[in-house]
Amino acid sequence: MIDLIETIVKSLVDYPDDVVVKEQADERKVTYSLTVHKDDVGKVIGKHGRIAKAIRTVVYAAATNESKRIHLEIM
Template identity: 60%
Template sequence: MKALIQTIIEPLVDHPDSIVITEKDEPVKVVYHLEVHPDDVGKVIGKNGRIAKSIRTVVYAAGMKSNKKIYLDIM
């Protein structure tokens, strides 16, 4: 799942080296924390959060195979 998030985010940002994805695995859910360079936060979130919502939709759909709920937090 980290590779999928990385693949989606890299073309959007100007500083792909500063992308940090951490995974927190809990009994009923998996939480991914995405951190990007401060200059790229607006590009990842998008106008009115549209890009962030689209990224979350793709990640949630990819996580449907597992029995756990998938969450993506953008820091």
């Protein structure tokens, strides 16, 4: 899942080397924290959050086989 998030985000940003995805799991959910360069935050979020919503939709769809809930944070 981390590879999927990195692949999507690195194609959107100007500083792909600064893309970092961390995974934190507990009993009920898995949280992925996405950190990008400060100049790329707007590109990842998009107007009215459309890009962020699309990224989350793809990640959630890819995780349909998992029993845990998935959450993606963009920082």
